[in-house]
Amino acid sequence: MKLIRKITFPFVPIYYAVTSLRNKLYDLGIKKSMSYDFPIICVGNLSVGGTGKTPMVEYLIRLLKNNYRVATLSRGYKRKTKGFYLADETSTVNTLGDEPFQFFDKFKNDIIVAVDANRNNGIDNLRKLANPPEVILLDDAFQHRKVKAGFNILLTTYSNLYTDDVVLPTGNLREPKNGAKRADIIVVTKCPKSIRESEKTKIIKKLNIENDQHVFFSFIEYVEEVISFERHINLIDLKDFTLVTGIANANTLVEFLKDKKLNFNHLNFGDHHDFTETQIKDLETNSLIVTTEKDFMRLKHFKSLESKLYYLPIVIGLDDEPKFNKLIKDFVTS
Template sequence: MSPFSILYKWVMQLRNHLYDIEHKAVFHFDTKIISVGNLSMGGTGKTPFVEYILRYLIEKGYSNKVATLSRGYGRKSKGFRIANDEDSPKTIGDEPFQIYQKFRKAAVVSVGEDRVLAIPSLIYEHPENEVIVLDDAYQHRSVKPNFSVLLTDFNSLFYEDYVLPSGTLRESRKGAKRADIVIVTKCPPNLGGIEQEKIKNEIVRYIDKAVFFTSVKYEKTVATKEGQEVGKKIVLVTGIAQAQKFKEHLINEGFNVVKHYDFADHHNFTSKEIEEIDGFANLENADIITTEKDWVRLICFPELPKSFQSRLFYIPIMVQFLDDEKSFHQILEDSIIRA
């Protein structure tokens, strides 16, 4: 590691130590708190996993008794905010807006940079909520969760990574010990038992808790304009952390990707970019496919051309456990529902 990485590591270890000995205040809440996060900078699939937990809790009878709280990365607003029908990705962030679009009838979706201030506000405004799911809150030590989920990407496992700036870790690998469970995300669907055991053996060097393996399940293509059918010739538009796997999936499904507009994560599209993409797609007589997170930003773009809308499709993704899904449910229920 570089000297900067070593310094950063020491600073984070000191910070964590101060929380461990409660020299820094740690707040506990009567409402059950589930924290979903990671050690790295991003791209581990937190939002799909938050959606997975929401969906499961709602199926278990927590409809209108569960809420989510995110920072709302990339939003133009500040402070605590509960999502409503007037909101957009600009006011609450793209990922919270995506969650709101799916779960607004069964869950409260909120954003707030300071979880310590946001959680009491959320409880005050919605006292009926029994569970709050925190998105990307693993490093928010000022809140003590009842159940902490640590995600690590199969393609960038935390035990092979280094702290910033040499690697992508926000803190030392030893930070994994705070988790109650570890989920290895984005695994190949055919990952074998021998390879799983090798990964588990490395993880238990840092945390002796249950380890589960999940993959990304791509759903059917969804049209922006109802009734439209997607063609095989497409323009791919992405603004996510790791777009290559998504592109590979489309190619494997038989799509001809004539051009890939690959933007940075949480990219805010400009009029010039929209015009360029629209013009190229029209010229090539190609449809436009994007991710669900990018789609919620695109459809909220002011005066999105009708030609763009008519060609625009997205593919939702779901979390799929490779095995032992019922065991994960049991641990979740024992820690939250039955606690």
Template sequence: MFRFLLFPFAVLFDLVTSIRNSLYERGYKPSASFDLPVISVGNLAVGGTGKTPMIEYLIRLLSKHYKIATLSRGYGRETSGIRIAANTDSASTIGDEPFQLYRKFGESVKVCVGEERALAIPFIIDQAEETEVILLDDSFQHRKVKPSFQVVLTDYNNLFTKDWLMPVGRLRESRRGIDRADVVVVTKCPPELGNEEMLEIEKSIRQYTSKPVFFSVIRYGDPVAINTYSKIDERVILVTGIANHKPIEDYVAKHFKLIHHFLFPDHHSYTNEDLKKITAFAEKENAMVLTTEKDAAKLDSPPFAYAYDYIPFFYLPIQSEFLKNGKDFDEMVLSVVKQHVS
């Protein structure tokens, strides 16, 4: 009933976004193109579809041969404008996901943030002249830049084909928008996903685009200690501040004894009060704290160092992997980059 009442607003939202897209497609609104390859990773829906793991996948694929820069808005940061990450930065200055990338790849990749991507890209080219490829994070609806290659993600558990426009559902624009993609990747698939179900999903996507469809899965690594503790306990307190907590919760429940899940909103800014509650509960239950890489980027900071003296804190590293035809995806990306880089 509640969704039915919101339907007129979804129709209005569709009208507004369709007009906006039409203005860009007809050239009434300009889109900037650049000489160096710009690869965009985005989605149709709000919330987590695995964009950061896909950015990391592309970094690993391309950094063997090219100098990479990543560019995102830096959601949730306390600063504004264009910034290139340095060792003085933190999640509060560049955002949790960019800081996660910086912690993982360091100076080998230029991690940049900026609200206006069309202005940030020339800044990167000027300030980091060695850059050969730019990876745009969450930029599918940012039409002011025309990427060389568009990777669009859709969560297996929340396929865009079954979703609705906001505010009825989670879509930022009509399902028809997927046709701007160069490839569609169904993310967070169960590892045991069979060919028959893949074909059914691909068939549903084919109603909106003829572009190649790939399927990927999130692989969790062994827990990594945030503090000096090295012993991994079976008893776990899970702490997450992400858009979709179900996959990691299911994984932890399957591989550990999950005592409690402290569930925070996406991009949550942790406070001392949060840490006191978490550590008090973990101490009472004699359990270790396990969190995500994204949350670890914020929790592993000097203001919270006191908590690590007596409670073991770990995070679960993740990687995106293709279930099949991953080499085809790689070749498509590499081919686009080679066309631009001499």
């Protein structure tokens, strides 16, 4: 993979030029962005892969759901449906996609969950509902510039800041680094809890933010138990198990479990992996399976795994949570 990326380096200037031109056309108003007169918050990144968008959207849901009618709108990656789709009791991973289904499975009594690759069409359909949302959270839509969100939250990982990366196909950036200037908040995710203020200062300087931008540092907090269908096991009581992951980067999870001195075998699949019948049969031979919450949404419908399948929940912590919350609430109320 690294060799292929090095070989494709001559295409980097082409990709850079095309994406830069596209952004410039939007900045000049030649390509049109739609603005809206109600709060829309976009959560996204510059890079491909796991920067922690799903935990951030869930954080915003918890922050706002008690005071506003909140909707999430995602593309619905790898779903089997087309166009606008509104989640209901018949929805599955196949109709929604894994991340939107996770939102619905966890918050279905509190929020509206919808998917549409055309975010403008999705917003229009949500606003036509009999009881429309008051706030819409756009999941992974930073590059979807046909919508001009009122507030943009950009995520970048501590271990791979966008300032240290280059655009596709050699690097991981979907667009040039200066796209970060569209963000209102930049969150450096997956930081060590022990990160020092001096290191934060260096990172903020490296990000070269605008005067009106805010930077926060977040870290992952794992719950001290794994959860299944109304069943819980404390981590300290886990014996030998198989860890199954189908996410962009499982390193943080693996290191956490190793630090707990747990004995496990790791089966690592690609992001948004569709499990085959053969792979499910192989998983059936394991006595205990621990996975991520996103992967649990894809696997829990296999009855043969029901008695042995658990997931490890995560939440995010922020270095200055009151300030972050105030910025979000001030935007929504304004």
